[in-house]
Amino acid sequence: MALSSLKKLVTDYLAIDMGTANTIIAVKGRDVVVDEPSLVAISETKDEIVAVGLEAAEMRGREGRDIVVVAPLSAGVVADYEKTKHMLAYFVKKAKSGGSQVTREAVLSVLSDVTHVEQRAMLNAAEESGIGRVHMLEEGLAAAFGVGVDPDDKRASAVVDIGAASLNIAVVTKGAISHSRSERIGSDQINEAITLHIKRNLGLQIGTETAEEIKRNFVSAVVPDDLQDEMLVKGRDLQTGSPHAVTITAGEVYPIAEKIVRRIAEVIKDTLTELRPEVAADIYDRGIVLTGGGALLRDIDKYIREFIDLSVIIPDEPRYATVRGLLKMFDAPELLDRVSRNEPGILADSEISFET
Ligand SMILES: Nc1ncnc2c1ncn2[C@@H]1O[C@H](COP(=O)(O)OP(=O)(O)OP(=O)(O)O)[C@@H](O)[C@H]1O
Ligand SMILES: [Mg+2]
Structure with a gap:
């Protein structure tokens, strides 16, 4: 086979956790390759994007008169479509392997309670940023797989992601979300x-x-x-x-x-009162796992442990839990087929059957 046609076969498998504060991309075989602020810098006079990510962050607060630095995502969802698309395209390009004929397949995380319109915006932004095939996975599920929850485990696990602007609690049983809650509160x-x-x-x-x-x-x-x-x-x-x-x-x-941390702890505690008895029993044994950048606040695990009176674990690199869970999907295609939520209607149906 000629080298040129070999090159065509190269596929980058990208896991993308596009958060309000940071976008993290991991590539199959290479782990995390992009970890940059979800920011763009815009020249107002020229009406164009002049910097993205780290470069844009460096301008923030010190920008010239003409430059504004903005976050295209707000509370985990696309707030400015064009800017999100541009930002994602930039990061995706940065994540690409050598060689020009690279095709890309990606798994992106979305919050559980996004609307169809919000999810569509995310999907379109990804598709238009040079990715061939895009799957979407609920963030809570990705974080759970990322911290090592076994998709075949019949017993429940609870994963709490404390992001910049969102708190996402997911209880996962047999590789599916059996209970979830997201609140617009974060670090x-x-x-x-x-x-x-x-x-x-x-x-x-x-x-x-x-x-x-x-x-x-x-x-x-x-x-x-x-x-x-x-x-x-x-x-x-x-x-x-x-x-x-x-x-x-x-x-x-x-x-x-403490006021903010207490509100986070209250939401967690409250959510844990909504579980069915068997699930509650599993969580009583296992406690909860904290992920996201908010888990890095000093002694937050200690605070929450005392507040909910259950064990609280923070894995290594809690900020990478979601992206690593997304990445695992490429080694488990049947699981990805089962859990991806590219058809929003399917998710709504499965949620109903799990809730009852
Ligand atoms: N070492 C640290 N100590 C305390 N807080 C930290 C630390 N590192 C990051 N954070 C905080 O974590 C938050 C960012 O977390 P993360 O990267 O998980 O957010 P995100 O995924 O972009 O947001 P979201 O999930 O809400 O969309 C920020 O509020 C940041 O200040
Ligand atoms: Mg996040």
Whole structure:
């Protein structure tokens, strides 16, 4: 066979977790190859996209007068179709293997409660971004497979994904979602609450990067050991407009973050009261698994464990659970056939039969 026709046979199998905050792409045989912010930078005068992903993130907060940096997805769904398409095409191109004749097949995750219109927008964006064949899988199921839940297991497992803007709880039995709940609450709300607190109480405006740094390095979900621990925070003085810095203490930021963490824990607890007795018994034995970037908040597992009084496990690299679960689908084509939700109607029907 000639080399040129051999090349034609190359297929990239892509697993795509396009989140509100980050897009993660893994390729069969190569694991995670793209992990970048879901952002695009736009030149307003030229009305065109000038940067995507990491490059766009670097412009954020420091963009020139003409540039705006926007997130094309909001709460896990497509908010701006054209920008989503462009962004995805850019990431897909980045993920491609060497050689020019590569065909692509992809599995994309979607939230359980998206509408048909929202799912169609996601599917179209993927199809128009240079992917030959697109399958869609519910995020909760993907996360469960990603953390090692066996699709043939008769007993139930509960996986809770805490994203930037969404909380997704899935109870999985025999490779299908038997119960799920999504709420528009996520880890970014901690950033927003911290930003607001510093603005209102300390008169300082801070940027998104600064808020993220505070959350990652200074905030914990449980009462901090040293309440007096301090951090210097820089930004813009609200009164004078000048560059300025203030000191925050661990004791003052803890209750702000705790409010959000408590709401997340309440939704989890509430959802676990909706389970049928046998499923509840399985979860009692097994506890829950936390995935998503929100699981990286210091001691959030400890907080939730105390709140729901069940064991809480965080796997290695919880942000990659969903994409790794999607990737596993390429080794289990019959499973993919069974679980993919390319026909929204089918999903609705199967959900009804599981719920009763
Ligand atoms: N080390 C960390 N400590 C605390 N929070 C973190 C850390 N790393 C990431 N996060 C938070 O995790 C969130 C991003 O998580 P993830 O990448 O799972 O979101 P996403 O999938 O894009 O969002 P969604 O699932 O809501 O669409 C952000 O709010 C981010 O601040
Ligand atoms: Mg996510």
